Amino acid sequence: MAIEGTEPKEAARGKRKLIRAGTTVDQMVSAISDRIVTGVMRPGEKLDEVSLAERYKVSRTPVREALSRLGAMGLVDRRPNRGAIVAIVSPAHLASMFESMAELEAICARFCAQRMTQKERRAMEIEHQAASQLVARREEAAYELFNSDFHARLYSGAHSPHIRDLALQTRSRLAPFRRAQFRLDGRLQKSWREHDLIVAAILAGDGEAACAAARDHMTIVSEASAVFAHDEGGEA
């Protein structure tokens, strides 16, 4: 409902009914993962192949492929002969994922401090400084976009494609549990200040400081998100 843009059912399908861009499954994957990530579908909820096929006006074949990919992404859990459900993550596993995220970002920050080009450093600083205005105006949605961008820069700046992959993968799996964290009182300002420490260390070329700052940042995010995780776990 709130994310119709990614729902391929009428609009997109109507237009490109016969365009074989090979993206039908891709669209379903992003549509379904959006529904999971945004919390429209709760952990444990069944993902029925025929229902999904009807919903997206396709046959079961692409649905199965989409479910397969979502399973590989860790967003859904496939049991042989028993269907697929939205993945249920235990509190322990969730903590482990946040911990991993902290370590991955710490590594990225360290590499960023060592390897970022001048252009990348400048771009990161400019964007970071610009974001301070979003904080002042309390524009949570806009800041969330910037935040994604900032972390993406962190992953890319490490100049290590595989670590970047691991970070993006882990981040996407954590997405369902990070939402709405910026609604917490003052989280916006704190987030920006934590970023500030990371940026300063990177610009100074101090790998260890950047490493530590990034780890601290994610640890705090983890604690801030734990509240929501518990809520969801209880309801599901």
Place this chain on the structure above:
Amino acid sequence: MAIEGTEPKEAARGKRKLIRAGTTVDQMVSAISDRIVTGVMRPGEKLDEVSLAERYKVSRTPVREALSRLGAMGLVDRRPNRGAIVAIVSPAHLASMFESMAELEAICARFCAQRMTQKERRAMEIEHQAASQLVARREEAAYELFNSDFHARLYSGAHSPHIRDLALQTRSRLAPFRRAQFRLDGRLQKSWREHDLIVAAILAGDGEAACAAARDHMTIVSEASAVFAHDEGGEA
């Protein structure tokens, strides 16, 4: 040929032709990934759906699902409408994967030093000491098995399921490039000594030392494997 155990074509299929254990695709995935990992299939080689279907005596549908999963694992590269090929990794990407592996193992080692139970520490030390005999006898195959086991202990001992997943995933993607590294002169002894440093640091509870030792170990493995990677790249 050398790995018929994992090839489901005649033997396995003949027996369980009608057993629907939901594992047909699983078998294909492990069979194909074995063929890739062991080097039977070279990077860039085409994975034709119909050929694979004939080879494993199944229809194209499960083949497609298997390819999909292998694509998610990063072992094959799927191009829309243009088939699938065994993934080609550039030297830069390969270096990035080894670098990531080094960092992941460093993290695991640090966590191991902090979190391993007494039982785990004792088991690791006993196995490690036992392996010294394999070194003395130059039993390369046996040592390679032990080596896998050792690293698996490292990942599990970190008590962080997600980091363990990331490490195993990265390790499997590196497998094609690590094979035969123990054939290098004296690599066996050096490997054991590097392990020794890691074990000593973990048992001493010295996280940072374990971290550094593990990172150094993988860096050396990376360099030792680079030779083979080049060879294979040239041939393919």
Place this chain on the structure above:
DNA sequence: AAATCGGCAAGTGTATGCAGTTTGTGCCGA
């Protein structure tokens, strides 16, 4: 009355056919 077995319904796993895309090859023109 409780437990077990048989049948039924729902849903997944696999096979096959058709439509559309890509790519290689041969022909035509310059």
Place this chain on the structure above:
DNA sequence: TCGGCACAAACTGCATACACTTGCCGATTT
């Protein structure tokens, strides 16, 4: 002789049909 265009073969993407598995409900038996 070389470049562009068109056609055809091969292959992928999706749809549909069928086979098998699983879980549930009720009837029968102990």
